[in-house]
Amino acid sequence: EVMLSDGIVSDAAAGANNIKLNQDVKFSQRELDILEVHEGWIHVGTTQNGLAQPYLTCLSKGTPSSTITQEGLAVLTEIITLKSTPRRLSKLVNRIQAVTKVIDGAEFVDIYRDYVAQGLSKDDSYTLAQRVFRGSTPTGLPFTKDIAYIKGFVLVYNLIRVAIQLGRIDRLPLLLVGKISIDDFRLISQLHDLGVIESPQFVPPHFKDLRGLATWLSFGRFIGDLSFEKLENDYKPLFL
Incomplete structure (x- = not known):
């Protein structure tokens, strides 16, 4: 809903079975697509998976320790499904820089003036600055949750890379059994083997x-090892 x-x-x-949209925000279709996979597939999905557990329905409740993993899964899903955009990723990075x-x-x-100087609209600049000070005062300390998105993405991405390397991609869906932290992944796997x-x-x-996911990430690792500086020198003349 x-x-x-x-x-x-x-x-x-x-929420547990719904997504609330800010009634004062106008969304593009692309932004709605991002929210579908981020909020729906991951956040609502992991809540429902937790509620469906035979014994540990507590997995439906998000704890502070699970936030980084949950947001990392959501951002990874945005990217893998090709829903994300350069503007979206730029926002995530800008939030980290603002917190710093x-x-x-x-x-x-x-923070507001810095965003405006970067070319953002006044409305977007105010909204982004407001996020950094949620629950604080204009001269207080920042609300640092926005760091979780990129940190979580890095952690989840590397967990998946290692799973591929070890031939254990069959374990990856266990990331979705509920609101879990990567630190709990080994325990979750053991409890799954025991039928709990x-x-x-x-x-x-x-x-x-999973074969498609493994292929996608394997190529990503290979391409990441290439020298972009050399590639740029080779291909730049084609655009001049």
């Missing part, structure tokens, strides 16, 4: 086709 809400600061928020600046002493107006935890019921397409 998707509903409009006037009680959230962010653009959207996932606030830690170093920047105030709300400094069941495999997730709601699994995004890219986690169902």
